[in-house]
Amino acid sequence: MGRRRAQTAAAGAANVPPVEPQGDAEPAGRHFKPRHRAPLWLRITAVAVCAVLVVGIGSVGFLFMHLQQNVTTAPLNAGVAQQKATKEDTGSLQILILGTDTRDGKNSEYGTAADSTGQGNSDVMLLMNISADNSQVSVTSFPRDLMVPIPACRDAKTGTVTPAQPMGQLNSALAAGPGCTVAAINELTGLTIDHFMLADFTAVKELSSALGGVEVCVNHAMYDVNGSFLKLPKGKSLVQGEQALAFLRTRHAFGDSSDLARIKAQQYFLGSMVRKVKSEGTLTNLPRLYTLADVVTKNLTIDENLANVPAMISIATRLSKIDLANVAFVTVPNEPYVADPNRVQLMEPAAGQFFSALRHDTALTKAAPKPTTAPATSAAGASTAPATTTPATTAPASPTAAAYDKAIQPISVANASAVTGRAVELLKSLAGAGYTAAVSAGDVPAQNQTQILYGANMADVAADMATLFKIPASALKSDPAISGLQIVVGTDWTAGTEYGKVVVPKDIVSSTAAQGNECLTVNPLYYTN
Known part of the structure; x- marks a missing residue:
């Protein structure tokens, strides 16, 4: 190639303890006074406190074991990607929350195996991202009919490999296990998801009941006679159990009857649930938190790394510190799929910009902190502050003299x-x-x-x-x-000649957990008097 290159050159003695007095004997000596024994009531109290502590610690251990025995586990990633080692109490944390529409087992009352059997399809796909400084939470909804590449996945039990698809419906990845959905979203976003939770219909019912109901509001009396059989009066209602499940399952009752309108209703329900949990101090009330965890874990499949109570408590502690105004609900930017307008695809460059913002832990609901004059230092010792900017008319500084033309x-x-x-x-x-x-x-x-x-x-x-x-x-x-x-x-670099400047798409946040005064718009086809 006619390239010119420069030439380069190229790890006593042991102490004898003093003899203790036996029984109640006192040391000899005229300067010692007789020792007074503690009153009987004090000794009884001390013994009782010790007993309570022993029983309490044992009970806590038993409760922890009970919770861990409740859950079913599955591999975090059914693909081949390596997972980062993230502690639940430090660093940004991504948790994929999946809802399955399977009719197996306890869910058979909602249909037959012809509707959905085995793992089922993902009825709900939510990616929760907790920022490293615990100041922000984003909850990103992925439409069930989003068309994306599906990676090859290996079944943890049988070892069977499901071939990759150049383009498939995202909710179908669950058929190869929740780890396959994790792998697909990892590839889609460039993130490395830390944990997943897979819940079924029963989990939704029991959690809403354990919370004492979740408040919702609709702008007109309604009845979903053709689907979930959700029936609500105009205004506010407290839904729980079957009614809460019907609210989340209804496909056509709100807005324009699209899957995106359904996502908005799900985000609305979650926002209301977060407000209730936060206002009642549930995340810092261990007995209350245990009750909810006991209910949920009975109907939950999670990854092995999350199947321990300290990890769960650590995540709950992090969530308890976050302002509701900084809990942002987002629907991944999308548009009609070119091959089938009844499905959707990522809308670029907005989707790529948003995923880049997630990877860089960028705040979505408040201004990013101003850079300080002294550069911050990362754990590895490298400066993390931006370099001094150059005038826009000046080309970026080139490397030192190259050893080629x-x-x-x-x-x-x-x-x-x-x-x-x-x-x-x-x-x-x-x-x-x-x-x-x-x-x-x-x-x-x-x-x-x-x-x-x-x-x-x-x-x-x-x-x-x-x-x-x-x-x-x-x-x-x-x-x-x-x-x-x-x-x-890529779409993570849509402007400028310096990579890494994150662009947050305009109006990417659809709502926050602090917003709860509006009522959902009912589709007129489902109005009742």
Whole structure:
């Protein structure tokens, strides 16, 4: 390739205890006075307190064991991705909450095996993200008919591998186990989910009853005669048990009868439930929390790492610290699926921008903290504060003198950002830094994460590209099929020549847990007098 490179060079004696006096004998000596024995009532009280503590500690241990025996566990990830080691009390935490529509077992009263058997399909898919500083919680809803790539998954019991699908309905991934849904959403978002919880119809009923009901409000008296048989008067109602389940299951009673309107109703219900739990101090009341945990865990499947009471309590403690105004409900940005308007697909670049915001732990409901003059230091010792900004008219500083001829390097820029013309800005920046042979590879299907793909003998150029655009080293991928180097610009980098500046899509938050005064709009087809 005509590239010129510079040459480089290349772990007593043991102490004897004093003799103690026997029985009630006192030490000899005229300066010692007889010791007074503690009153009988004090000794009885001390013994009683000790007994209570012993019994209490034993009871707590028994209760913990009881909770852990309640739950059913499954592998966290049925795919091949490695999981990060995240402690429940530190770092950002992602928990995928799934609702299954299976009619197996106790759920048979809601239909037959023809409706849904085995694991079923995901009736509800909610990704809860707790920020590292416990100041924010986002709850992201994924539509059940969202079309996405489904990875190959392995059944934990049989070892059977379900083949990957280039495009499939997200809620169908549950058929291969909850770990398959985790793997699919990991690939979709670029996150690494820490835990999952899979609940069935019975769990919803019993939890709402244990809470003493959840308050909802509708703008007109209604009756879902064709589906869940939800019946409510106009205004506020306290729903629990079967009625709470009917509220969450109804498919057509609210708004425009779409799945998105159903998601809004589910978010509304969750917001009301969060307000009630918060106002009653449930998350810091251990006896109350145990009662709820006992109810829920009987009907819950969770990952093995979450199947211990300290982990559950730690998560509850983190949630108890968060302001309701910073509990944000989001529906993943979507639009009609091009191959079938009855389904939906991710809407780019908004979806990629939102996933990038989640990966960077970006606040959705309040302004991000202003940078300090002194750079913060990460646990690894590296500075986490932004570098001094350069004027917009100045090209990013290029790396130190390269050991090759920049002007002849075969570099291309593929625009996967879903922003028309995105490559032009980066090509200008490359030319300004001396890479004058760089060309556009055109627009390609959107992808969420930016990558630098490089072929043989291009690792040093790839490293310099990462330095030039401030792209993390983890984005560099060796690809023998690439001739030269290609920068694939994802939806996580939709503007500017410096990677990593997070853009939060406008109006991404549909509601917060602090908002509870509005009433849901009933579909007129379900009005009653």
